[in-house]
Amino acid sequence: MTTVSTERGALRRRGGRRAGVLLAALLAAGLAAGCTSGGSGDDGRGPRESPAATREADGQDPPPVLTVKIDNAPAARPQSGLDAADVVYVEQVEGGLSRLMAVYATRLPESVGPVRSARESDLELLRQFDEPLLAFSGAQSKLLPLIDEAPLTPVDPGSEPDAFSRDSDRAAPHNLYLRPDKILEDPPGEAALTAGFREGPAPSGGTPDEEVTVRFPAARFTFTWSDADGRWQVSMDGSPATTRDGDRLTAATVVVQNVTVRSSGFGDFLGNNTPYTETVGSGKATVLRDGRAYPASWSRPAAEDGTSLTSPDGDPVNVTPGPVWVLLTAAR
Incomplete structure (x- = not known):
């Protein structure tokens, strides 16, 4: 029997964050999708250092698990990268709709998305991992400080612009995708999975x-x-x-x-x-x-x-x- 749990290292969090662009389009489309924010305009807190640029190895500690908030509105399907996830959490959001949180430890897909906004309950859910990377696109303004204070490393289009891209064949906000290889060289491995299973x-x-x-x-x-x-x-x-x-x-x-x-x-x-x-x-x-x-x-x-x-x-x-x-x- 294998216990999917062990100690592992983490990245240092970096303060501050810029949100992204296309705010007006995201607000309009977000209404239909029941989101609080999928956007990316400047949130007023100033720029934040890129986790990829500032990540140093902490001795022999492995990198943290990667978690990504993924859209599950009908317009977002089919999604990318779900088949490579070790764990997929399905959560209820506004209007009784659902959104996904994908966890990557043993494999990193080429692309993940569409990436959408974070929720307050994500912060509790992710505490089981040791300072995970959380990739998301925007959040309600009064939630952003809570994300900054949480024991995780936020990754969004403001902090990692080279890691995100838009698919021109899809309408916003269902078209933002993450390239995991832009923020992690290698998957952290099975030891990073501390979900308890x-x-x-x-x-x-x-x-x-x-x-x-x-x-x-x-x-x-x-x-x-x-x-x-x-x-x-x-x-x-x-x-x-x-x-x-x-x-x-x-x-x-x-x-x-x-x-x-x-x-x-x-x-x-x-x-x-x-x-x-x-x-x-x-x-x-x-x-x-x-x-x-x-x-x-x-x-x-x-x-x-x-x-x-x-x-x-x-x-x-x-x-x-x-x-x-x-x-x-x-x-x-």
């Missing part, structure tokens, strides 16, 4: 289940077991989820994690409150692997901890090697 044999029991649908207020995800792939095929809002090359997105393990989703102190331009997803605490979960569904409980005592999964008997519920999708759904 343990690889190992399947637990006993479970129920055969060939298809499971998980619903958010205005989004749904379906996972269909494929014997040929040995994985769950992903569908979003009733359509197969694919890469930009047309290959089907798959998950080796799916964790449906029932959490508290409450109102935050933030909102979007339409007056919708931004949901805050609590990922510290405990609750019920369902783990999908090997074509079966296993009841489980999840526990994350503190923000610095990963999330453990246990069976009703208290035994660990392991994941199978490969991508893990975690759907953070409101407990009922």
Whole structure:
């Protein structure tokens, strides 16, 4: 059994940030997508040193994990880089829509995106990693200071302009992409994954289940077991989820994690409150692997901890090697 957890080094954070360009276009398009900000104008805090330019090796410490906030509006699909992620978190945003947080440790794709704005609950979610890189495009102005104070290294078009580009074939704000090789020479490796999930044999029991649908207020995800792939095929809002090359997105393990989703102190331009997803605490979960569904409980005592999964008997519920999708759904 392999525990996907160990100590590792981190990058120093750098203060200040510039947001990017095309603010007016992003505001207009963001209304339809339920975002607080996807933009990139100057936020008034001045320039920030580039993490790529100032990154020094801390002894033999490996680089941190890369996390990227990814758009999941229909206009953003198919996304780039999701097939290379070690973990994909699905979060609820304004209007009941969903947005993704992809975590990269063992592979760096050529391109990731479309990159979108950060949310307050991302800061708690990412505390489980040691000062990760967070790639995003804008955030509500009063959230930016909280991002600056968080134990992570922000990466946005203002700090790393050479790492981001726009796809002229897509409309803003669904067209901003990150080049991971511009901010990391190599992936940090499996040791950087401290999400708490343990690889190992399947637990006993479970129920055969060939298809499971998980619903958010205005989004749904379906996972269909494929014997040929040995994985769950992903569908979003009733359509197969694919890469930009047309290959089907798959998950080796799916964790449906029932959490508290409450109102935050933030909102979007339409007056919708931004949901805050609590990922510290405990609750019920369902783990999908090997074509079966296993009841489980999840526990994350503190923000610095990963999330453990246990069976009703208290035994660990392991994941199978490969991508893990975690759907953070409101407990009922």
